[in-house]
Amino acid sequence: MKFLILDIYPNDDWRLVKDTAGGYGTGNDFGNSIFSKAVNFFVSKMISMPPMYALYIHSILKNRNVSVEYERNINNKKLIEEADYIIMTTSIISHETEINFLNTNIAKNKKIFISGIFGNVLKDKYKLKNTFIVPGEPENFFLNLNLDKNELDGFFNGDQKTQINNYVDNLDDLPFPDWSYYLKKYPLKNNFLGYNKKNAIPILASRGCPYSCFNYCTYPLQQGRKVRYRSPKNVVDEIKLNIEKNRTNKFVFRDPVFSINRKYTVDLCEEIIKEELKIEFLIETHLKNLDDDLIALLKKAGLKLVYVGIESSNPDVLKGVKRFTIDNDEQYKLIKNLVEQGIVVKSMFMFGQPDDNEETIKRTIDYSLSLPNQLVQYSVFTPYPGTPIYKAYEDKIIEKKYEKFNQYNLVYQHKNLENSDIIKLKNYGYQKFYSNFKNLTTVLKSFSSLLR
Numbered sequence: 001m002k003f004l005i006l007d008i009y010p011n012d013d014w015r016l017v018k019d020t021a022g023g024y025g026t027g028n029d030f031g032n033s034i035f036s037k038a039v040n041f042f043v044s045k046m047i048s049m050p051p052m053y054a055l056y057i058h059s060i061l062k063n064r065n066v067s068v069e070y071e072r073n074i075n076n077k078k079l080i081e082e083a084d085y086i087i088m089t090t091s092i093i094s095h096e097t098e099i100n101f102l103n104t105n106i107a108k109n110k111k112i113f114i115s116g117i118f119g120n121v122l123k124d125k126y127k128l129k130n131t132f133i134v135p136g137e138p139e140n141f142f143l144n145l146n147l148d149k150n151e152l153d154g155f156f157n158g159d160q161k162t163q164i165n166n167y168v169d170n171l172d173d174l175p176f177p178d179w180s181y182y183l184k185k186y187p188l189k190n191n192f193l194g195y196n197k198k199n200a201i202p203i204l205a206s207r208g209c210p211y212s213c214f215n216y217c218t219y220p221l222q223q224g225r226k227v228r229y230r231s232p233k234n235v236v237d238e239i240k241l242n243i244e245k246n247r248t249n250k251f252v253f254r255d256p257v258f259s260i261n262r263k264y265t266v267d268l269c270e271e272i273i274k275e276e277l278k279i280e281f282l283i284e285t286h287l288k289n290l291d292d293d294l295i296a297l298l299k300k301a302g303l304k305l306v307y308v309g310i311e312s313s314n315p316d317v318l319k320g321v322k323r324f325t326i327d328n329d330e331q332y333k334l335i336k337n338l339v340e341q342g343i344v345v346k347s348m349f350m351f352g353q354p355d356d357n358e359e360t361i362k363r364t365i366d367y368s369l370s371l372p373n374q375l376v377q378y379s380v381f382t383p384y385p386g387t388p389i390y391k392a393y394e395d396k397i398i399e400k401k402y403e404k405f406n407q408y409n410l411v412y413q414h415k416n417l418e419n420s421d422i423i424k425l426k427n428y429g430y431q432k433f434y435s436n437f438k439n440l441t442t443v444l445k446s447f448s449s450l451l452r
């Protein structure tokens with residue numbers, strides 16, 4: 001019995017990743033100025049990764065002695081034809097490409113498990129005679145799946161009723177993703193701005209996020225609002241395995257808010273330090289979950305690069321989307337401390353929020369320049385189907401193609417702004433930030449501190 005995990009993408013000139021934005025994916029289109037196009041090209045060549053659940057499914061099936069392959073190339077007809085079952089990943093940024101594939105003759109003759117949160121949200125589009133929508137977290141489904149052929153075929157003739165819970169209860173039950181298999185076919189890059197050139201292994205220590213921004217965010221949709229954790233020992237065992245098998249010391253934690261639980265974060269860092277792993281890692285977190293002592297401990301454990309969501313400098317704009325955060329002075333102090341510890345900080349801002357206008361966005365750009373962060377990201381507020389906020393936007397969506405919901409376009413009718421304004425503001429922001437002599441010097445300094 002052969003399974004094929006098919007993970008397909010449109011042909012765009014920018015980086016496309018399905019794992020980000022809670023499995024909806026993002027397409028980093030920084031703008032259309034010469035400068036922004038150069039950044040698009042650079043990032044698309046330097047950073048990549050597959051959806052984590054695809055690699056988890058691969059390991060789950062392999063451990064159950066089933067033949068399973070992972071493939072991104074839609075033209076690999078032989079692999080597709082030979083598969084008894086296809087497991088197709090889904091995302092908003094590849095939606096039309098995925099649906100086009102499902103309508104090809106080769107796909108129509110296959111039994112296809114549709115996996116991932118977007119396939120669940122847009123069931124009507126993905127449900128065809130020969131498809132089955134895998135409910136909830138696909139790892140849980142494939143862990144518990146009866147692999148008898150008749151049982152499997154039952155999913156495609158309506159005989160099979162699934163009783164599987166949405167989420168994996170105990171994350172330590174999951175096998176480790178087999179990145180050495182993946183690396184034989186595809187690179188795992190994250191060399192942005194000179195961050196060391198070894199493979200960057202994605203790793204998940206926790207899943208879920210309970211914060212108020214669930215209103216517009218897709219992570220709680222994919223992973224739930226209750227936070228689940230792996231034991232620190234289980235995480236460290238996976239790190240050790242990758243150090244040994246993949247000869248790297250570089251890891252990208254894909255947790256939605258890495259330091260959401262202080263005690264857990266301390267335990268994990270202490271385990272990493274105790275085992276003398278000497279790793280370098282990247283995390284994404286919320287500034288309100290950092291303090292001076294925790295920053296020092298994270299640094300000792302190997303933190304090199306941290307992404308923090310700030311979104312806007314304007315409290316009223318943030319209130320408009322129910323995002324509650326710490327005040328601007330506190331943000332400055334924490335970022336300064338991180339930078340002084342030799343940690344590179346990327347602050348992430350969001351343009352086109354409902355109460356934004358050109359003035360609030362320009363002030364946010366000025367604010368991003370006033371902070372000590374070495375890197376910035378300006379993305380665009382996107383009302384995603386499936387999120388609570390979407391109901392209020394359904395009638396205002398102006399973008400017809402879901403693949404354009406890549407977090408870098410204005411997809412709804414905004415009361416003050418057009419998409420062309422947003423593109424100009426992105427061009428202006430990136431150029432202003434990265435051509436500023438002070439920032440350029442900081443970036444160059446950060447290169448040298450990160451280069452080995």
Ligand code: SF4
Nearest residue numbers: 209213214217219256
């Ligand atoms: S903090 Fe907010 S934006 Fe970040 S993952 Fe949680 S809900 Fe989403």
